[in-house]
Amino acid sequence: MIELKGLTKKYGSFTAVDSIDLSVPDGELFGFLGPxxxxxxxxxxxxxxxxxxxxxxxxxxxxxxxxDPIAAKSKxxxxxxxxxxxxxxxxxxxxxFVAGLYGQDGDxxxxxxxELMALFDLEEWADELVESYSHGMRQKLIISSAFIHRPDVxxxxxxxxxxxxxxxxxxxxxxxxxxxxxxxxxxxTHTLEVAETLCDRIAxxxxxxxxxxxxxxxxxSESAGAGLEEIFLKLTGETAARDAMEVLDA
Amino acid sequence: xxxxxxxxxxxxxxxxxxxxTASLRHLLSPKLLSxxxxxxxxxxxxxxxxxxxxxxxxxxxxxVFGLLYRLLRYFRGIPEIGALxxxxxxxxxxxxxxxxxxxxxxxxxxxxxFLAKDLDLLVAAPVDWLRLYGAKLLETTIHSSWMVVLIAxxxxxxxxxxxxxxxxxxxxxxxxxxPLLLIPSAIGSALTxxxxxxxxxxxxxxxxxxxxxxxxxxxxxxxxxxxxxRLARPEGFRSLIEFISLLRTPTSSWTPSEWAAQxxxxxxxxxAEILPFYLLWxxxxxxxxxxxxxxxxxxMRGFSKSQESGERWVRQGPFGRxxxxxxxxxxxxxxxxxxxxxxxxxxxxxxxxxxILLAVLVVVYVFNIKFLPxxxxxxxxxxxxxxPFVNLILAGxxxxxxxxxxxxxxxxxxxxxxxxxRSSPLEMRQLLWSKFWxxxxxxxxxxxxxxxxxxxxxxxxxxxMAVSVFTITLMTFAIAGLALGFGALFPKFxxxxxxxxxxxxxxxxxxxxxxxxxxIVIVLEARPVxxxxxxxxxxxxxxVMGLWIGxxxxxxxxxxxxxxPIRIAIxxxxxxxx
Numbered sequence: 001m002i003e004l005k006g007l008t009k010k011y012g013s014f015t016a017v018d019s020i021d022l023s024v025p026d027g028e029l030f031g032f033l034g035p036x037x038x039x040x041x042x043x044x045x046x047x048x049x050x051x052x053x054x055x056x057x058x059x060x061x062x063x064x065x066x067x068d069p070i071a072a073k074s075k076x077x078x079x080x081x082x083x084x085x086x087x088x089x090x091x092x093x094x095x096x097f098v099a100g101l102y103g104q105d106g107d108x109x110x111x112x113x114x115e116l117m118a119l120f121d122l123e124e125w126a127d128e129l130v131e132s133y134s135h136g137m138r139q140k141l142i143i144s145s146a147f148i149h150r151p152d153v154x155x156x157x158x159x160x161x162x163x164x165x166x167x168x169x170x171x172x173x174x175x176x177x178x179x180x181x182x183x184x185x186x187x188x189t190h191t192l193e194v195a196e197t198l199c200d201r202i203a204x205x206x207x208x209x210x211x212x213x214x215x216x217x218x219x220x221s222e223s224a225g226a227g228l229e230e231i232f233l234k235l236t237g238e239t240a241a242r243d244a245m246e247v248l249d250a
Numbered sequence: 251x252x253x254x255x256x257x258x259x260x261x262x263x264x265x266x267x268x269x270x271t272a273s274l275r276h277l278l279s280p281k282l283l284s285x286x287x288x289x290x291x292x293x294x295x296x297x298x299x300x301x302x303x304x305x306x307x308x309x310x311x312x313x314v315f316g317l318l319y320r321l322l323r324y325f326r327g328i329p330e331i332g333a334l335x336x337x338x339x340x341x342x343x344x345x346x347x348x349x350x351x352x353x354x355x356x357x358x359x360x361x362x363x364f365l366a367k368d369l370d371l372l373v374a375a376p377v378d379w380l381r382l383y384g385a386k387l388l389e390t391t392i393h394s395s396w397m398v399v400l401i402a403x404x405x406x407x408x409x410x411x412x413x414x415x416x417x418x419x420x421x422x423x424x425x426x427x428x429p430l431l432l433i434p435s436a437i438g439s440a441l442t443x444x445x446x447x448x449x450x451x452x453x454x455x456x457x458x459x460x461x462x463x464x465x466x467x468x469x470x471x472x473x474x475x476x477x478x479x480r481l482a483r484p485e486g487f488r489s490l491i492e493f494i495s496l497l498r499t500p501t502s503s504w505t506p507s508e509w510a511a512q513x514x515x516x517x518x519x520x521x522a523e524i525l526p527f528y529l530l531w532x533x534x535x536x537x538x539x540x541x542x543x544x545x546x547x548x549x550m551r552g553f554s555k556s557q558e559s560g561e562r563w564v565r566q567g568p569f570g571r572x573x574x575x576x577x578x579x580x581x582x583x584x585x586x587x588x589x590x591x592x593x594x595x596x597x598x599x600x601x602x603x604x605x606i607l608l609a610v611l612v613v614v615y616v617f618n619i620k621f622l623p624x625x626x627x628x629x630x631x632x633x634x635x636x637x638p639f640v641n642l643i644l645a646g647x648x649x650x651x652x653x654x655x656x657x658x659x660x661x662x663x664x665x666x667x668x669x670x671x672r673s674s675p676l677e678m679r680q681l682l683w684s685k686f687w688x689x690x691x692x693x694x695x696x697x698x699x700x701x702x703x704x705x706x707x708x709x710x711x712x713x714x715m716a717v718s719v720f721t722i723t724l725m726t727f728a729i730a731g732l733a734l735g736f737g738a739l740f741p742k743f744x745x746x747x748x749x750x751x752x753x754x755x756x757x758x759x760x761x762x763x764x765x766x767x768x769x770i771v772i773v774l775e776a777r778p779v780x781x782x783x784x785x786x787x788x789x790x791x792x793x794v795m796g797l798w799i800g801x802x803x804x805x806x807x808x809x810x811x812x813x814x815p816i817r818i819a820i821x822x823x824x825x826x827x828x
Contacts, residue, residue, distance in 0.1 A: 049373060052551060052554035087744065088287040094280075097279060102375060
């Protein structure tokens with residue numbers, strides 16, 4: 001479960017995230033949508049404990065992140081949008097290292113690491129240095145690392161970037177199976193089709209404020225049955241097609 | 251859902267034992283594994299490189315050891331003051347190393363505690379703050395101290411052998427050196443932590459500018475306090491007793507380097523003292539504890555701040571507009587290339603951090619020239635003219651190290667954007683020449699300032715000033731050409747940190763080539779300069795032909811070293827497939 005209360009982040013006079021209140025219960029896959037620079041990544045990085053909020057609180061699985069960061073972070077798996085992996089470690093070594101960060105090692109971790117790598121067709125690459133991995137393979141390894149320690153909550157920023165269709169499908173199945181087991185996922189994405197098919201609830205954020213939140217059916221009913229793309233464009237004030245025409249004519 | 255998915259998600263929920271969260275050793279394991287994997291990487295000529303590195307290292311060690319051993323044997327032969335001189339020399343050496351260590355630790359701590367790419371992973375994980383501090387402190391210490399350890403090893407070995415330190419001497423030296431490395435690391439990391447918290451957001455450039463000023467001031471102050479030039483001129487003292495009393499006085503009683511020197515020398519004099527070691531280890535412990543407390547209070551705030559963009563809006567300043575206007579006649583493409591190079595340089599904080607070390611290098615260099623004992627007994631007319639000539643060699647070294655820092659990495663840093671450059675109608679010739687000019691012109695300005703400043707301090711003759719300006723101008727072009735050429739021949743496209751590029755294999759080869767170039771130029775010019783100075787002294791007319799051959803030869807070598815590497819680099823870039 002993720003609970004955000006009055007979550008705010010300011011950079012000088014600029015407010016990136018403006019007093020967000022949000023609750024994502026157990027067993028829910030929550031989509032976080034918004035245009036570029038809306039505050040999605042800042043919010044997710046605050047939840048991951050990488051950025052300190054200017055105000056407000058974050059609770060992960062009922063634990064206050066600022067009061068007990070170690071306990072709260074032990075419940076979390078984080079997949080950043082621009083992940084870093086040690087180039088000179090092998091894929092297996094990297095997974096072992098991440099598990100160790102969460103105090104886990106031994107045969108179970110080895111077994112789980114092998115399974116996750118096999119799931120993403122990485123088993124043949126397990127003992128190769130990460131520097132020889134393609135972009136998509138790195139993304140698969142990062143996703144595997146978020147699952148290696150069996151977190152209660154997963155926060156993921158743009159998970160589909162660089163994945164081939166098969167891996168994208170596996171990831172969708174993995175996410176769905178994971179939330180069915182009572183865990184929580186909060187995911188930001190620009191791919192509306194992914195949000196539409198995968199997420200139980202969706203929030204649309206713009207200029208650091210939540211513009212709408214609810215199930216897709218609820219959002220649709222508020223927008224006279226429009227699709228997610230129309231709802232998104234309407235809420236975020238985008239007039240993409242008209243702008244595109246004007247640019248081409250300029 | 252695939253079957254294997256069920257397997258992956260099966261199993262009991264983990265019970266995280268917080269006491270068993272990542273240990274210090276575990277946090278350091280990626281670095282250790284990376285270090286182990288590095289030699290296994292797919293690098294060409296691995297054995298050749300290893301042999302070359304080992305050979306160069308071995309020669310350096312032997313040279314330092316040989317020189318110091320002879321000097322210490324000589325000191326041992328001097329009654330009364332021999333041991334004092336040896337102790338003073340050790341104290342001064344360790345003091346210099348301590349200064350370098352503090353500076354180097356501040357810069358390294360900024361990178362390892364706040365800018366390293368693995369921090370997202372580590373901070374997002376449930377890692378205990380003390381273990382994170384310990385791991386990053388150790389990382390900082392190793393990164394900033396390995397070179398000092400390499401330098402100190404032959405120095406301390408020479409002391410041990412010439413003073414017959416015995417079987418346990420290595421342990422004594424290690425016991426003195428470990429706290430000497432830990433103290434500046436803890437202090438440097440704490441200072442960086444405070445600076446990151448004080449300055450708004452990601453203003454590392456500001457922080458580093460402050461550090462640069464502080465470091466330069468500190469180095470100057472240190473040298474002024476020590477006044478090493480006095481030791482070289484014992485005739486300047488009123489009596490031998492005054493000289494001995496200066497030698498007996500500690501360089502600075504409150505510096506750890508003095509304690510280390512005292513501890514080591516007391517052992518070598520067979521009069522072992524415990525107090526210096528007690529002071530060293532207790533100070534190291536206190537520094538680490540204070541560092542840890544500060545880390546607990548301030549790290550998360552500082553780390554969060556360090557990710558915030560300090561300058562959201564970047565506008566072109568008057569200087570940028572002036573340069574843009576000045577470059578307009580050379581065409582849009584060249585103008586934009588040069589402007590891009592300038593913008594990237596001035597906005598890249600990793601590049602700026604290296605400027606600090608160079609600024610200190612230049613300050614120390616000019617400062618030392620100022621206090622060279624060039625007047626008095628034994629200083630001849632000949633020596634007065636030779637020293638400015640030797641000064642050219644030192645200035646050449648300074649230029650070579652700057653070129654290795656700033657021009658050499660130019661091609662490597664282009665790695666991730668090469669697709670853009672290669673897919674555009676840009677000629678590689680234009681790219682390389684724009685890099686050449688952007689790098690060379692500031693280097694030339696610096697070189698001329700160095701030569702004029704040191705020339706005025708040394709009160710050189712007009713002839714020597716003209717020779718110096720002529721030589722340094724040609725050498726600047728040649729060294730820049732070599733740096734660009736070797737940069738294209740030995741690129742490191744996948745490096746995480748620009749600061750690591752100059753210390754790569756290609757950087758080493760560049761430094762060797764630069765030293766060879768400086769040696770050739772100086773050898774070619776030495777004869778005409780020697781002849782000219784001799785004829786001036788004897789009031790004769792120098793041979794014009796001799797001057798032409800010497801200086802013409804040097805000019806030809808420099809021009810060849812400028813153009814040939816760039817031609818090779820252009821060809822290499824055209825062949826490059828990425």
